[in-house]
Amino acid sequence: MRTKPMRALATITVTATALFTVTATTLFAGAAPALAGTAPALAGAAAPVDLESLVDTAVAGHLRNDRIPGAAVTVVHGGKTVLAKGYGVADVRTRTPVDAERTGFFLGSLAKLFTAQAASRLVTEGRIDPRADVNDHLREVVVPDTHPGRPVTLDHLLTHTAGFDSDLVGRNETAPEDVGPLAESLTSRRPPRVRAPGETAAYDNYAYALAGQLVADASGQDFPAYVDTHILRPLGMTRSTFAQPQPERIAAHLARGYRPDGSSGWAEARGQYGAWSAAGPGAVSTAGDMGRWLVDQLTADSAANRLMRRVHHRQDPRLPGIGYGYEEWRRGGRTGWFKDGDIPGFHSSLLLLPEQELGIFVVFNGDGTDGRAGWDGRQLIDHVVDALAPTAADATPDTAPGAAADTAPGTAPGPAPAAYAGSYRSARVSRTSLMAVEGLVGAVSVEEDGADGLRTTGLSLDPDRHEQRWTALGGGLFRERGGSGATLAFTSDGLLVSSATPTTAYEKLSWRQSPALHLALLGSGLAVSALGALGFPAAAAARRLRGRPPHPRAARAARAAAAVTGLLAVAFTGALAAVVADGNAMMESVPLGSPLLSVVTGLGTALVVASPVVVAGAVAAWQRGWWTRTGRALFTLTALASVSTAGMLLAYHLVAEPFARLAG
Incomplete structure (x- = not known):
């Protein structure tokens, strides 16, 4: 997950856009072939879908319009990969085309899925108690007893509820050779515990890095070796690794990440490496390998997979919750599990729809204009889902099962919308580091909008939608106007929770704050x-x-x-x-x-x-x-x-x- 840019880049001129269009057209010519060009429509679809054509058109638009050098997309269905394709270039200098099987992309926070999977395996084997004090399992790292009687557990680590502050300043490196030991970094760069565990979801990179150390200590292997031995190699993911530096066969085919520079060029992004690999830095995979992992997640009925895809924390009982690594995803009557990842120059998104046997992975090797690449990934996934698994006519909004019946208008009126007006700050905003400045410019504003509605600014993930309007359903629950199905909930303890970001709640601020x-x-x-x-x-x-x-x-x-x-x-x-x-x-x-x-x-x-x-x-x-x-x-x-x-x-x-x- 990334923070929103503090200031937009300058608008691209028509001339620069035209020049870039010519360049992008040349780049697309080198796209790697798909494994399969057409996938049958899934349950509920009206007709077969030309999947390759659909994805080709969508990705070409994102690369061209948002100035991203390259991308890779994988779609799996029915227990097999039906599309794995590269687009554009992995290196703008050498113009090397993206190859779905060979080109390695940095995964960013998608690495957390592998961390959760590794930890879940050890839980199901009885080697880690997910509700025991992590200090019972850790050997080289100690978590301070900041809240006596409220120890941090693995369950807290994997659901972003451990209560650590957020501090990423200076955590990454430009070269893999400079990365130090995980245990040393967890001790020397440990953020303070700023809230009691288990209470508030606040996206937590340190918690996942600590979970990686827990895996290492419980298994007797260092974290990258455990993932390689027990997850990657058994699935044939030979082009994926958490090791830093990477093996030569992988390092030789790594994509480079970029951000727009000037009117038509790119600047290479740095900082993809770091000791906290279990949280994201340094983790590398290909579109082909991610297809193998998606197939396993959808077809292997293992205890670890089931444990990952179960809600372990729900900030509000009516909204999507948090699994191990995953966020619960609900849209148009469909349910699934989502995760995205961001690291300088690379942005990835992944969705599983188990009921439809559908999995989608998207990755870009560019930030995109105004940092749009992360949003582009979400849009592409939605586009594929809408085509292959159309929304049911009687679809419900993205609330938890049964929530709509409990909160229909008039059944639980609760306070008037005006009672929720005010400023809210993401719980992940730092209280103790330079990253606290994010709270100065990234607050959410909530205002009354008519007798039964609210207007919010600063909450939307869509860079083109700064403002959103909501209609009251009762009981502190609101649905977004415009048919998106998104929902907001206001809890009794003053939190704002959005269905779009279940891993982070928002805390109401006093006028002094x-x-x-x-x-x-x-x-x-x-x-x-x-x-x-x-x-x-x-x-x-x-x-x-x-x-x-x-x-x-x-x-x-x-x-x-x-x-x-x-x-x-x-x-x-x-x-x-x-x-x-x-x-x-x-x-x-x-x-x-x-x-x-x-x-x-x-x-x-x-x-x-x-x-x-x-x-x-x-x-x-x-x-x-x-x-x-x-x-x-x-x-x-x-x-x-x-x-x-x-x-x-x-x-x-x-x-x-x-x-x-x-x-x-």
Whole structure:
């Protein structure tokens, strides 16, 4: 799962789009052949579907319109692969075409499915108790007893309810040779436990990395070796691996990941490696191998597979829940299991529909314009499902079985929609790291919309739909208008839960926690401080030109400190803007811990340090009668601005790590 870009990229010009169309047409010519061109319609379909043509057209549109170099798609049905095909290129420099059987793609968080499968095998073999304290099984890592009597269990790890904070800053590497041991990273880079386990779903990469260590300790094999021995090799997935570096036969055919650069080019993305391979970094597979895995998931009635595809946590009983690795998926009366994965330059999506014996895997080796690749994968899956397994005429929305009957209009009215209005923040937003800044710009706004409806902004996964409207069903349940079938639920403990993202709940914020208020405080503080960088030197120069005697040395030092603070504010604003200007580049810079991020936190620290100096100057100005009353008032305003800025920088951890720890 990735976060939404903080700022959209510039709109592509018509000329650039035309040039790219010519290039993309050339690239498509190298697409690898499909294993099977036509799949029969599934139960309920009106006529046979030309699957290859359908997918060809859809993928070509995504690559062309969203500037993605290549893709691979696998569809399995009835116990066999009916389509496995590559599109575009794996390397824009060599123009090597994507090959479904040979081209390796980084899976990102789809790796969590293999982690869940490995852990589930050990559970069914009786080697791990999923409800026991993980410390009972871990050998090299210890989870602190932050919540006495509430230990973290494997069940919590695999359902994103362990309660660890989110911190991915600097967790990844550019080269596989630089990846350190998993146990060492889990200890040295462990985020704090910020909530009791089992209560709130908050997507958790550390939890899955810890589950990988649990697999290693319980099995006696390191995690990549266990997955290779017990999952990959038995299924014939010879082009897949969790090892870093990869075996040469796999490394030689790896796709490169890209993000759009300029009007028509691409920049290669870095940062696909890392110690937390059980959560995503470093895991590699091909479209062909993923087809073998999908077939096994749909046909092998093993205890481990059944354990994965069972709801183990449901934040609201009326909405889709969380399995082991999977998210429950409901759409148009169909039920299944979904997972997506994102890592710099690569975006993948996977869906299982067991009742229809249908499995779909999609992967792109590009972020896409405005980071659209992840959404493109979801759209392609929906397109294939709609064609092969049409929606039933009497389909229900994507609530849990029986939920619709319990929440029909008028049966359980509950509070009026206005009671749910306010700001909500994703539970996965960090409380203790630089990633807390996501909460400053990524909040969800809920507003009343008529007598029986709500309007939300910031909740949609569709980059073209910033706003959504919802109709009340009763009991705090709402259905999206427009026929999508999506649902929202508001729980008794103040959480907002969306059927689109069951692995992360949203927490209601008080007015003091309002991101809009905090943005105003930060923005106005920086602006006023920046004005001081010009105003105070200009005032001093004007005084000299008029031939007036200089102010006392302490007064001049106070104004100089305010001017320097203003320059720091200008530099900080510019550095932060450079980080967030390109959401795709930011997705790389955060896990790599780029130098520019260090510049941002360094400038933030300097602003915090300068703030008390400016405040002291304001106090002294009134005590000693420096300047005119108007001059003292303006300097006091500057001091208040510096305090406002410093408070927000500390609150969102936009400072160096020692200061961030003090703020936490």
